[in-house]
Amino acid sequence: MTTPITSDIEATETFLDQLRGSEERAREGILKLQHEEGYWCFELEADCTIPAEYIFMMHFRDEVDAELQSKICVYLRERQGGDGGWPLYYGGELDLSCTVKTYYALKMGGDDPEEPHMQRAREAILAQGGAARCNVFTRIALALFEQLPWRGVPFIPVEIMLLPRWFFFNLTKVSYWSRTVMVPLFILCTVKPKAINRQKVDLRELFTTPPEEEKNYFPIRSRLNYLFIGLDKMGRAIEPLIPPPMRRRAFKKAETWILDRLNGAGGLGAIFPAMVNAVEALECIGYPRDHPDLVTAREALRKLLVVGDESAYCQPCVSPVWDTGLAALALQEAGVSKTQEPVEKALDWLAERQLFEEPGDWRDYRPELKGGGWAFQFRNDYYPDLDDTAVVAFAMWQSGQKRYENCILRAADWICGMQSRNGGFAAFDADNTHYYLNEIPFADHGALLDPPTSDVSARCVMLLAPLCEKHERFRPVMERCIEYLYEEQEEDGSWFGRWGSNYVYGTWSVLAGLEQVGIGLENPHVGKAVEWLEKQQQSDGGWGEGNNTYYEPSEPKRNVWKSNTFQTAWALLGLMAAGAAGSTATKRGIEYLLGRQEEDGLWEDIEFTAPGFPRVFFLKYHGYDKFFPLWALARYRKHLSMLSEEK
Secondary structure (H helix, E strand, O other): OOOOOHHHOOOOHHHHHHHHHHHHHHHHHHHHOOOOOOOOOOOEEOOOHHHHHHHHHHHHHOOOOHHHHHHHHHHHHHOOOOOOOOEOOOOOOEOHHHHHHHHHHHHHOOOOOOOHHHHHHHHHHHHOOOHHHOOHHHHHHHHHOOOOOHHHOOOOOHHHHHOOOOOOOOHHHOOHHHHHHHHHHHHHHHHOOOOOOOOOOOOHHHOOOOOOOOOOOOOOOOHHHHHHHHHHHHHHHHHHHOOHHHHHHHHHHHHHHHHHOOOHHHOHHHOHHHHHHHHHHHHHOOOOOOOHHHHHHHHHHHOOEEEOOOOEEEOOOOOHHHHHHHHHHHHHHHOOHHHHHHHHHHHHHHHOOOEOOOOOHHHHOOOOOOOOEEOOOOOOOOOOEHHHHHHHHHHHHHHOOHHHHHHHHHHHHHHHHOOOOOOOEOOOOOOEOOHHHHHOHHHOOOOOOEOOEHHHHHHHHHHHHHHOOOOHHHHHHHHHHHHHHHHHOOOOOOOOOOOOOOHHHHHHHHHHHHHHHOOOOOOHHHHHHHHHHHHOOOOOOOEOOOHHHHOOOOHHHHHOOOOEHHHHHHHHHHHHHHOOOOOHHHHHHHHHHHHHOOOOOOOOOOOOOEEEEOOOEEEEEOOHHHHHHHHHHHHHHHHHHHHHHHO
């Protein structure tokens, strides 16, 4: 490890002036992007499956907007990889399911299968085993369009709604995103509606064996998976014996569940897959298209579109609370009078959106706990998020404004009540750790659950630590969480990043949390983490880590991605939180950021920044390369300013 020796850094006034100028331009650039109401909301981009599914929805319902479809097709074509397929993130390898969905969407949009880009895609798909090897979600979509038989998808009848909590499978045992996606699917997979698909676009050329003759839609993954596949077959065999009154009761329960959580203009779960499934499920059980709930639900979907002059895509959701909380923290770090008013305007906007007594699925296991969280989106009342809650409440605490005191304490009490048994914190639920459920046929994506993670847990520590001085009730919770974080540290000193890519994100998150406790370089866990971060620095002074580390977590794989500004900022913030602000590595990283700043004062990177679900679904937060570099520069400028004053 490079020993951080402050004297190695020449904190000259010239360099300080450069930092101040860079910081000022970045600050002004971010303030220009603040909405009049006080919030920030940057685009949130996923892979091509979401815009492809938007095209599916239009053809399923026979409501095709030709101009929009044409623009989405432009977007899809532009993102085809050199191997002929479509990846889950820029620079990634072909993903079979994403490629099949994109190919089918383009074909629906009018692309001739004999065009070169379609030929290349088809050859790539067939080389991977064909469309029969796609994941469950893709096969369900193909079944709805009659492109494969229903035996090619898991048996998920609507009667699942009636299963008691003690049963091995129950909705309360899976994550929020799984619940909101699955309940409408229970209806769809029971009714088995047929997409209108007026043009009768088919996909037979993507199967190596005719889909009706395919015998292996469910490859065995493990012994437990083999058992669940057997139960799946048994369920199909006894389905005709289900009494009609039971089926009617199950349908009614599913319908009520969806309507209770339809979330107005926010949409079911405020995430695209659940929202589109809800629209199609309600229609197939008889809701007319002019029903107010369906009209509102369709409008919620349209709000996810990002439409340009030439191309368009659909976001998986929106992130105003998360973006606003992080932008506020970056501007607070800048700490000048010019940011006080816009930051307080942002915090006031956030304060109005705190969830107190609203119903929520988290109450299933914490019925006596008072609310106090924030959701990720503009509205998602049933599903507040611990990560957002910790960030927002911490920004309110840093403001020093007494009017936020109740918001902060309610948030902290709610977070404490959501601690899992192992001491950590998950994103939306407590103790959502029924890992055997990842072996059911539906869960081939491996993202059914919401277990505790280091990054969310570290954010909770970050909030609780400064509150312990006046409120001792938070200390035992915080100390248990710190022990959890120590246990989660990787052998090489890093921490896994569940909600950001990946070990750089996780390591920064934990170091930032431990800093608030007063744990720094003298601690062996911190020292090992700093050593790991410094080893990951690239020759250009920046840091970069690809999403391939979710597939190949070995050390040689972690340092093969080109540098980018947001991961460089994470690494720098981690080093400075640990007490290594004076290291050579930190100064080189700052110089990298200064050299990448654009004329508008901001930064621009094309890399995807986070997993929605590791190895399955990745996201690009368009704000990360804006506010994180400012945050790092402001933090370093404060460090150099203190040194200059001391001299």
